[in-house]
Amino acid sequence: MTSLRTKTLSLVALLAFGAVGCTPVADTGSAPAPSSTTRPADVEPSPPTETAPPSDPAAPPADLVAEGTALEQLAGIPIKGRAPKTGYDREQFGPAWADTDRNGCDTRNDILARDLVDIVYKDGTKECVVASGTFLDPYTGATIAFVRGNTTSTAVQIDHVVALSDAWQKGAQQLSAEERRQLANDPLNLMAADGPANGAKSDGDAATWLPANKAFRCEYVARQTAVKAEYRLWMTQAEHDAIAAVLSGCPEEPVPLREGSASAAAAAGAGAPAAEPAAVPAAPGGPVAYANCTAVKAAGVAPIRPGDAGWDPKFDRDGDGVGCTS
Template sequence: MHVRPGSRPRRLAAALVGVGLLAALPACEAVDVAESGDRTGATSEGPAPVAGSALAALDALEVKGRAPRTGYDRDEFGDGWVDTDRNGCDTRNDVLARDLTGETFEPGTRDCVVRTGTLADPYSGSTIAFQRGQDTSDDVQVDHVVALSDAWQKGAQAWDEERRVRFANDPLNLLAVDGPLNMQKGDGDAATWLPPANGYRCAYVARQVAVKAGYGLWATQAERDAMAGVLARCPDEPLPAGASLPAVRSAPDGATAPASYADCAAVRAAGAAPIHRGEPGFSERFDGDGDGVGCES
């Protein structure tokens, strides 16, 4: 084939110009996308809370710094597991019986002391065989979802002993879980520890929010941000059953409810009976059966 002098350089120059144009296209497209994003007004804000959701309850939690751990001791929350619901069984065995399947009981304990069972561990997603014994009982432990030390530093040190004992034995705040993971968690909050099983994190954080809301505990900013980050992926995750707080009722004639009542007679005289946990003037001493409702009769 005969090539005319000068034709190859012209074609090469044209090709180079074409390559230059192609190289410039991605940059132009990137600018267009950015400008398009600006025009749409898109923001990085999370989803709006759904009424009754854990995310909505999180918005209502007080946020402030962690108080000193000074004075904390496990015994401040009672001497181990107690029988707060008066069913004849301590709380640890109540939780094991609730969370294990195929459980058996030690003879002569009136079906109280759990001997064996199988745990579908929510923290790891694994299945664990529980066998009561000196070397095996710790394979499954009962976790305080909101750790006692964490609660102490975020409001509980101001409580009386009765309220702290009730908190330490509240089924809402207790889960049977993998023992080593419970030890790994320690007294961490959501900012420092979350379950390895990603699929359980929404339910876990929702339970923490429910406990903190129910007992008036606060969260640190880092903790709240971590909780919000988890719940942003499941904005309609509900609070666990029984965790919703009733609306605060006004005293008769629009008067302000007192900070405390002397007894149930005073609660009834004020027209505030029955009184619910979380309402102004509520006291654990009004709630003999531990259901969160005081002065019922």
């Protein structure tokens, strides 16, 4: 009995304590009392984080400027004023269209062979002189039927991406005669172009002229930047800003690779086919065919002989049993 009475009194006491200690407090909207970890009253709370102001639309996101981009290369180009044109002459850059790569063909025909398709060579020139072909102009997007001739050759011209006059006024005066000759004949600085478009460009830089074909502008200014970096030339502030504005829309545009590299054909022009590449078999074990000696050389199989994969009698113009020797 004593045990039962004791338990009953304990239960009554417990219920009474709960009725007092657990009574809910009405929500008055006031903040709860600070805990022991609450910041002291004399310490100012941190201000709320403000939203960063919008960035300059001409400035590319920093995380997109990767190593090897045209933007990164642009950052290393010196900015100076344009020097006087005094002393400039085309002859300062050596004879026009010299055979600097010693392949037996002049530079103009090398570039036509690189940038045109459906090429027909002039007989007796060992596939050096381009007689006709089809050209997709990257500057305008137009397709041009090229025919060699006194009144027709000018339809497709060879543009110095960095004009020689512009180069002269931005550092080329300090180059050696041989360096200037290389600059004038460097495939990196040369592109087949629509004649009227090339005439409109004249010796302008990116601040005064850009291709009408906007899809090609990123590649165009990237190539100008690469040429100026290669030959230690500078830019004016206006030119630099114009190129930066273009590249802001394509911050991952790569630095154009030099001729002969695996991706050099991509630097020849947006949508402008380069020299015919080596054809690949349509299926494993299928026949190999080359469009011309340019493709044979690009595949690294020149000279080519009867019995070699891809041999065609058209490669042996002089009948000596060996094709694509020059």
